[in-house]
Amino acid sequence: MRKKDRLGKMKTAMHFVINKLGPKDRLSIVKFSEEAERLCSLLSVTPANKPHLMNIVDSLQVIDPTNIRDGLETALGALARRRITGGRVASIFLLSDGDENIGHATNVDVSDVPVYTFGFGTDFDPKVLDEIARRSKGGTFNFVDDGENMTEPFSQILGGLLSIVVQDLKLIVSPQPGDSILEDVDSRLYQQTRDDNSGAVIVHFGDLFAGEIRRVIAHIRLPAVGQKKNATAIVAQCSYRYYRQPFYSRRLPVPMRRTPTGSADPSRTMPGGLRTERARRQHVTFLDEVRTMADGGDLHGAQGKLVEARNDIAHEQSNPMIDFLRATLDKLMALITSPGQHAGFRAYLRSLRTSHDRERVAATGDVKGVRLFETRHTSAFRGQAKRFEK
Secondary structure, three states, X not given: OOXXXXXXHHHHXXXXXXXXXXXXXXXXXXXXXXXXXXXXXXXXXXXXXXXXXXXXXXXXXXXXXXXXXXHHHHHHHHHHOXXXXXXXXXXXXXXXXXXXXXXXXXXXXXXXXXXXXXXXXXXXXXXXXXXXXXXXXXXXXXXXXXXXXXXXXXXHHXXXXXXXXXXXXXXXXXXXXXXXXXXEEEOOOOOEEEXXXXXXXXXXXXXEEOOXXXXXXXXXXXXXXXXXXXXXXXXXXXXXXXXOEEEEOOOEEEEEEEOOOOOOOHHHHXXXXXXXXXXXXXXXXXXXXXXXXXXXXXXXXXXXXXXXXHHHOOOOOOOHXXXXXXXXXXXXXXXHOOOOOHHHHHHHHHHHHHHHHHOOOOOOOOEOOEOOXXXXXXHHHHHHHHHHHO
């Protein structure tokens, strides 16, 4: 935190967070070095408490050892001791710029709470912060380069958290007996369970920011038919909570026209939105392969895989998502071919990949002015963060 005034930038970002929270919000601050210490209990962010929270932030100093595990466990303990939990949204922001040299933070169970991790600069191991976010309930790994301020990355997530519209969102995808067999639902990072009796798959999305969209691709097997008929491919339904109350959407059947001779060429009949989504998922598969090669030290192979990924979407029709995929591949290629940028390449790659898997905004650096999965609220808070920095 001594380098590039990272501590000062972090304090500015925390001032922004405290300013944006209100009396209905609660905040606790945990510092960690060789061991962790909770500097205050969960305090309501009232006008009277804000100066106290600001003073706690301003008093923070740099101490070298990095025990991320103890810091994470202390934060989880603060949440576990809450007396009022019904209808409340709880999250953890984990900030670090160094390699953990005490403990193993990835062994901590964070499956019941979103953990948004922020890695500053290029002196930390992105694998640790990425794995913590991926194992949490909806968190993202955010990479903040030394050339950027820290307030904007914080503001994006904060804007989303303060705009949550539903909690504990689940999607139930069911086959139609006699018409289809549900083989698989591709939900990327989101956990899923299967009902062995009905064959239905339940995808657990957690909390949803206002304006966010979640996409899955269902793979179904269709029995042969002897004549033309109308069939139901799958039936979809959502459940969620809002202010403690459970809600269920209506059941949505997805119709399909069956013929005994099969279907037309998929490349001719595939809707544009599905084609783009399949291209995005193939892009993420390439990113997974690039990450594996880069982590193994095979940068030449990783560069070749980036070229392959660029060629793969070369034939796709231009639209905002496809243009973004091309722009990110260009940035990854620039990083991997630039001397001294390999650490930034690995961090950027992981934050980008987790953002895709979550379908949630994350700090990955500006890519030709385009940000993935941005919503009206995350964008508005970024604008406020810019003005706050000035």
